Amino acid sequence: MKAIVLDLGGTRLKIGLISDGEIISQALLPSYSENGIIPRLSAIEVCVNQILEQTGTGIGELSGVGISIPGIVDTKQMKVLSINKKFDDMPDFDFNTWSKQTWGIPTVMENDARAALIGEWQYGAGKNCDNIVLVTLGTGIGGAAMIEGKLLHGKHFQAGCLGGHFTVNMHGGKCTCGNTGCVESEASSWILPILFRNHLDFEQSKACGEELLDFELLFRLAIQGDKVSNEIMLHCLDAWSAGIVTMIHAYDPEMVIIGGGVMKSAEVILPYIRKKVEECAWTPWGKVKIEAAHFSDEAGMLGMAHLLK
């Protein structure tokens, strides 16, 4: 069976037709997520119908529609429970009714990191492994956990998803979530410009005067020997490592899969985190594998299609 997948990200809406773990066709639309999802529905419908037409796919060939959401999702009631700083109208919107009325086929919804974990588990880095933690390092720090082949949801559907908000610095700054010293508020794309500008020697750094203070710049300058960049890079690597050690203590995985845009610098990140985990995690049974995600972008779509099987 084939499946339609809607990956509703804060920047891009990805719409795909999936068959047996392969993306047959896909399209991207800008999200304009500050305006909410409702104004984008007609464009999504047109795009899905175009894909079906172009690929000669009939509704009868589809197992359903899988919707992946960058927020906390009640997968039973099919409701968005909470979403941070984008698509404000999602919690009040009935995706299930909309999808059924539009295409008349079953719908599943899931949090985007959990969908990506399913994709990596079935088709990527996590094949043949049923105990996995997935972490995405980027604008925010996302995560999901699978124990004995089952996605962790919890009573309020937030279990396993909030690893980015584990406290790694009791004396750290305020996070957007309300906590202080989270992995995300210590080391993510949104805090990085603040880490640069607050550094006492920022004016001596090559980063001073750069318009975009992002991880690409940080890793590039650190490798070139820029002292400020190197210090900030080590701070970020330590924050991610501390978060991952806690995730290992919390979820008992055999493997931690790390994804996200920052992994363009995997050759620096992976050996560092592997060493820290070896030093700090309490795993008397053996060694947790720390691996890069296999997919840069497609794991969530493949995962959603798998959930419709």
Ligand SMILES: [Zn+2]
């Ligand atoms: Zn937080």
